[in-house]
Amino acid sequence: MKSFTFSQRQLNIVIALCERFFRSENPKDASPSQLNIAAKIDVWLAELSPNLQSLIKMDLWAINWFPILFVRRFRNFLQLTPQEQDCYLCKLEECRFLTLRTMFLALKTIFYLNFWDEEIPLREVGHDFASLLENRGRV
Amino acid sequence: MRLEGSQLQDAYLEDRCDVLVLGSGTAGAIAAMEAARAGKKVILLEEGKYFAPEVKRNFKIAESVRSLYRNQGGMVAFPWGDTPPVVITLGCGAGGSSALTGGVCFRIPDKVHRHWAKELGLTELALDKLLPFYHKVEELFSIRETPQELRSKGVFKFEQGAQRLGITCKPVKRNMTDCRGCSRCNFICPHGAKQSVDIVCLPKAEECGAKLYFEFRATRLIAKNGKVQAVAGEILDSQKKRKGKFTIHADTFVLAMGTVHTAHFLLKNRACNNSGLVGKGLTLHPAIRIYGLFDEVLNSHQGALQSVYVDDFMDDGITLIAIHVPPNIISVTLPGIGPGHREFVRLSKQMAAFGAFYHDQPSGRVWRGLGREPFVTYRLSSQAKAGLVKACQVIGQIYFAAGARQILLPIWSKTVISSPDELKSLTPETVKGKWFEISSYHPLGTARMGLDRHHSVVNQFGQTWDYPNLWISDGATLPTSIGVNSQEPIMALALRNTLHMLEVGNNRQ
Numbered sequence: 001m002k003s004f005t006f007s008q009r010q011l012n013i014v015i016a017l018c019e020r021f022f023r024s025e026n027p028k029d030a031s032p033s034q035l036n037i038a039a040k041i042d043v044w045l046a047e048l049s050p051n052l053q054s055l056i057k058m059d060l061w062a063i064n065w066f067p068i069l070f071v072r073r074f075r076n077f078l079q080l081t082p083q084e085q086d087c088y089l090c091k092l093e094e095c096r097f098l099t100l101r102t103m104f105l106a107l108k109t110i111f112y113l114n115f116w117d118e119e120i121p122l123r124e125v126g127h128d129f130a131s132l133l134e135n136r137g138r139v
Numbered sequence: 140m141r142l143e144g145s146q147l148q149d150a151y152l153e154d155r156c157d158v159l160v161l162g163s164g165t166a167g168a169i170a171a172m173e174a175a176r177a178g179k180k181v182i183l184l185e186e187g188k189y190f191a192p193e194v195k196r197n198f199k200i201a202e203s204v205r206s207l208y209r210n211q212g213g214m215v216a217f218p219w220g221d222t223p224p225v226v227i228t229l230g231c232g233a234g235g236s237s238a239l240t241g242g243v244c245f246r247i248p249d250k251v252h253r254h255w256a257k258e259l260g261l262t263e264l265a266l267d268k269l270l271p272f273y274h275k276v277e278e279l280f281s282i283r284e285t286p287q288e289l290r291s292k293g294v295f296k297f298e299q300g301a302q303r304l305g306i307t308c309k310p311v312k313r314n315m316t317d318c319r320g321c322s323r324c325n326f327i328c329p330h331g332a333k334q335s336v337d338i339v340c341l342p343k344a345e346e347c348g349a350k351l352y353f354e355f356r357a358t359r360l361i362a363k364n365g366k367v368q369a370v371a372g373e374i375l376d377s378q379k380k381r382k383g384k385f386t387i388h389a390d391t392f393v394l395a396m397g398t399v400h401t402a403h404f405l406l407k408n409r410a411c412n413n414s415g416l417v418g419k420g421l422t423l424h425p426a427i428r429i430y431g432l433f434d435e436v437l438n439s440h441q442g443a444l445q446s447v448y449v450d451d452f453m454d455d456g457i458t459l460i461a462i463h464v465p466p467n468i469i470s471v472t473l474p475g476i477g478p479g480h481r482e483f484v485r486l487s488k489q490m491a492a493f494g495a496f497y498h499d500q501p502s503g504r505v506w507r508g509l510g511r512e513p514f515v516t517y518r519l520s521s522q523a524k525a526g527l528v529k530a531c532q533v534i535g536q537i538y539f540a541a542g543a544r545q546i547l548l549p550i551w552s553k554t555v556i557s558s559p560d561e562l563k564s565l566t567p568e569t570v571k572g573k574w575f576e577i578s579s580y581h582p583l584g585t586a587r588m589g590l591d592r593h594h595s596v597v598n599q600f601g602q603t604w605d606y607p608n609l610w611i612s613d614g615a616t617l618p619t620s621i622g623v624n625s626q627e628p629i630m631a632l633a634l635r636n637t638l639h640m641l642e643v644g645n646n647r648q
Contacts, residue, residue, distance in 0.1 A: 024477075025478045044205055044211075045211075047206075047378065047379065049512065050510075051511075052210055052211075052213055086477060089476050090476065093474070093475075093476065094551075094552070098218070098223065098224075101551070105576075106213070109471050113200070113204060113467075113471050114201050116466070116468075116471060117199050117200050122466060122470075125481055125484045126485055127484075127487075127488065
C-alpha cells in the first residue's frame with residue numbers, strides 16, 4: 001500500500017486501530033481492511049498542513065506507547081492482544097486527563113469520519129444510504 | 140476572470156487594482172461585489188481552492204471536510220483554566236464559512252444594538268442605522284422563514300416537549316430558495332438552495348470585472364508613508380505548498396479573512412496595533428449539541444438542518460437552536476468503540492438533536508503562531524459554564540417531556556442520562572468546564588470597532604486607525620459577541636462598510 005502520510009509502522013498502528021474501532025459482532029459485516037479504511041485515512045490526511053500531520057503522528061506515537069500507563073504492560077499497542085487493545089482504547093476514551101482524552105478523540109473523529117462516510121457500514125446498521133447519497137431528504 | 144494558483148505557470152505575479160479584497164467569505168465577497176459594481180478594478184484573494192458549484196455539490200461529507208474546512212475542521216482554541224479545547228469551524232475556499240453555515244440568519248438583538256449605541260457610544264451601530272442594510276441583505280440573499288414542512292420529526296418531538304413546558308419555538312430565518320431539507324447545509328448544499336456568498340456575490344463580482352485569485356495566501360502588508368501600498372504573499376500549489384510569490388498594489392485594501400485570520404495577519408505584520416487590542420477580546424459563542432433518544436424511528440436528518448430556535452433564555456445568555464446533521468456525521472460524535480459504538484449509530488435513527496450556544500464575554504485571544512496558522516486560546520468563564528449546564532438541563536427536560544428514553548450530553552463521564560432526576564443532579568458545581576465537548580461557529584471581535592485609536596482597532600465603519608486606506612470588514616470588528624448567529628450581521632456590516640468606503644474614496648478623489 002502506498003502511504004502518503006505515514007511511515008509503515010504508523011500505518012500498522014492505523015490499521016490496528018481501525019480493526020478495534022470498527023469491530024462488529026456480526027461476522028457478515030465488512031471489516032475495515034475489506035473497506036480499505038486505513039488507506040482512505042492516509043489519503044485524507046495527506047492534505048493536512050505539516051504541523052497538523054506532525055501532531056497526528058505524535059498522537060499515534062502516544063497511543064502506541066501509553067499502554068504502559070493504562071494496562072500496566074510493558075508492551076506497545078501493536079503487541080497487545082485484541083482484548084487488551086479494546087480495554088486500553090475504552091480507558092483512553094474515558095480518561096480523566098484532558099490532553100490524553102482530547103488527543104484520542106481527535107484521532108477517533110478522523111477515523112470515524114472516513115469510516116461512516118462509506119455506504120456499506122451505514123447499510124449494515126440499517127441506514128438508507130441511497131437516500132443520503134442522493135440527498136433526497138424529505139421527498 | 141478567475142485565476143487558480145495551482146494552474147499558474149509563472150513563479151511570480153505582480154498586479155495592480157483599485158480595491159484589493161483579502162478573503163472570499165461573507166464579508167469579502169460582498170465587498171468585492173459592491174466595489175466591482177461601483178466600477179472599481181477589484182482583485183479578490185482567497186487562500187482556499189476553487190471548486191465549481193456543480194463539483195462541490197457532489198462531494199461526500201468527508202471530502203467536504205477535507206477540501207472546504209480550514210485545517211480539515213481541526214482548528215482548535217487551546218484551553219486556558221477550567222476549559223476544554225474548543226473546535227472552531229472555519230471555511231477555506233470560495234465563500235469561506237458562508238458556504239458551510241446552516242444558512243441561519245438573525246439580526247443583532249435590539250438589546251445588543253442598544254448596548255453598543257448607548258453604553259459604548261457606537262451610534263453608527265444603532266438599529267435604525269443598520270436597518271436599511273438588513274433589508275438589503277435580506278432581499279439579496281433571499282432570507283426568509285423556514286417553512287413548517289421542512290421541520291424534521293426530531294424537531295416536532297422537541298416542539299411537543301417544549302409546548303408541555305411552556306417554552307416557545309420560533310421558526311429560523313435562512314438564506315435559502317427551494318430548500319429540500321436534506322440537512323447537509325454544513326457540507327455544501329447539494330441542491331444549490333443555500334444562497335451563500337459564493338452563489339450570490341462572487342459570480343456578480345466576476346461579471347462586473349472583478350478578478351478572483353484562488354490559492355493565493357497573503358502574508359505581508361507593505362506600508363509606506365502612513366498608507367498601505369501593497370500586499371505580498373505566496374502562490375500555492377494543489378498541496379497548499381508555496382510554488383511562487385505575488386505582489387499586488389492597490390489604492391484601497393479590505394481585510395476579510397475572518398475573525399481569527401484577520402487578527403493573525405495584522406499581528407504577523409505588526410500592523411494597526413497601537414491599541415494593543417489586535418487578537419484580544421475574542422468571543423466564540425461556545426456551542427454544544429444534545430441528543431434525545433426515542434423509542435420510535437425519527438430519521439431526523441430528513442428535514443432542514445436548522446429550522447426552529449428558542450429565545451426564552453436569552454436573558455441568561457442562552458440561545459437554543461435545532462441542529463441535526465446526517466447520520467454519517469452524527470456517528471462521528473457518538474461515544475464508544477467497536478460493537479458498542481455501532482449500536483449507538485444504529486440507534487441514531489431514533490435520535491433528535493438540539494444545539495445551544497452561550498452569549499459569552501471576551502475571554503479568548505488570537506496569538507501569532509509559529510507556523511502559518513494562528514495560535515488561539517480561550518477561557519470558559521464560570522458564567523458560560525453555568526449557561527451551558529443550564530442549556531443541557533433545559534434541552535434534557537424538553538426531551539424527557541417529549542417522551543425521550545435517554546439523553547446524550549456532551550459532558551465527559553455524564554454522557555448518557557436516563558432520567559429527569561439524574562439530569563437535575565447536573566449543576567455548575569458538579570460539572571467542570573473542561574468536561575464539556577464544545578465547538579464554535581461564530582468567532583467574533585479580535586479587531587474591534589471603537590471611538591478612538593487607543594481603545595479600538597477600527598472606527599465605526601471598519602476603517603483602521605493606522606492606515607486610512609486599510610479597512611476591516613468581517614466578524615473581527617464586532618465590539619462584543621451578539622448571542623445569535625453572526626452571518627446576517629456580518630453581511631449587513633460588510634455592505635454598509637463597503638458603501639461607506641467607496642463614498643470616502645470618491646470624496647477623496
